[in-house]
Amino acid sequence: MELKIGNVNLKNNLILAPMAGVTDLPFRLLCKDQGCGLLCMEMVSAKAIYFNNKNTEALMEIHEEEMPVSLQLFGSDSDIISEMAKRIEEKPFDILDINMGCPVPKVVNNGEGSALMKNPKLVEEIVTKTVKAIQKPVTVKIRKGFNDDSVNAVEIAKIIEGCGAAAVAVHGRTREQYYSGKADWDIIRRVKEAVSIPVVGNGDIESPLDAERMMKETGCDGVMIGRGVRGNPWLFRQINTYLDTGERIPKPTLEEVRDMIIRHGRLQLRYKGEHQGMREMRKHVAWYTAGYPNSARLRNQVNSIETMDDLERLIEGLTVNVL
CATH class of the missing domain: 3.20.20.70 (Aldolase class I)
Incomplete structure (x- = not known):
């Protein structure tokens, strides 16, 4: 509309x-x-x-x-x-x-x-x-x-x-x-x-x-x-x-969530720089993964990321079991 x-x-x-x-x-x-x-x-x-x-x-x-x-x-x-x-x-x-x-x-x-x-x-x-x-x-x-x-x-x-x-x-x-x-x-x-x-x-x-x-x-x-x-x-x-x-699109797959987090992180890196951008990504990762099993453990891990490499390693290693 x-x-x-x-x-x-x-x-x-x-x-x-x-x-x-x-x-x-x-x-x-x-x-x-x-x-x-x-x-x-x-x-x-x-x-x-x-x-x-x-x-x-x-x-x-x-x-x-x-x-x-x-x-x-x-x-x-x-x-x-x-x-x-x-x-x-x-x-x-x-x-x-x-x-x-x-x-x-x-x-x-x-x-x-x-x-x-x-x-x-x-x-x-x-x-x-x-x-x-x-x-x-x-x-x-x-x-x-x-x-x-x-x-x-x-x-x-x-x-x-x-x-x-x-x-x-x-x-x-x-x-x-x-x-x-x-x-x-x-x-x-x-x-x-x-x-x-x-x-x-x-x-x-x-x-x-x-x-x-x-x-x-x-x-x-x-x-x-x-x-x-x-x-x-x-x-x-x-x-x-x-x-x-009238079509109901299903919620994103775990792979789509991972891809979006990585894309978001790269945009943060481009426009904010690594230091500020990765710190700001911590709250976003918590939002992206809220509601998944074991997401609290992931939030603890994401709070220690400092670099884009840290974020990619953490997110690319995610499986259904991790979340």
């Missing part, structure tokens, strides 16, 4: 959620290869861009093969966010997203991320100024609300639409919930009924049936997938195939 956000046409309506420490360039390339319609980058601090932080520049690296891409900014100063959006607009991202959903304390305690849900006036200022500052479509990612006493996703979504944003993504949990409990898909339905811009549903998508059910129950225009795709980039292909044909 195709989706249009502003002037950007997506081949399908499956979207990789922005996840810090996960949706870096190597992982995005793997998800693109599996049929993801829109790749969202790790969130970037608008203040860090303002102060020319070197690490932030690396976070914003984009490869031509991954287009279309959404670059996500976070912050709470409407002038800095809009001005930094303008400063980086020449970079090859297609959509600029504003984060109003991150639940992490160090972000929320600065009045950023999901803390913005408590300040509708500031939401209006940030979105209005950013939409005016750049030509590219601006979208916003929000949550159900800050807590159960302030479920205001519908109100915030209406403000976002009124400010000229091209779409809104709704995670069906409050900030207080973090990622615990069950996502409330009904709030996504209520937002969809309240606005006319595209609404992207987010929360608890772990299978093709989940994606189908979310679209049926909420009417959402797109499905955003976060934690369900960690260690499972195949999920995009599985969902697309099921929605297009």
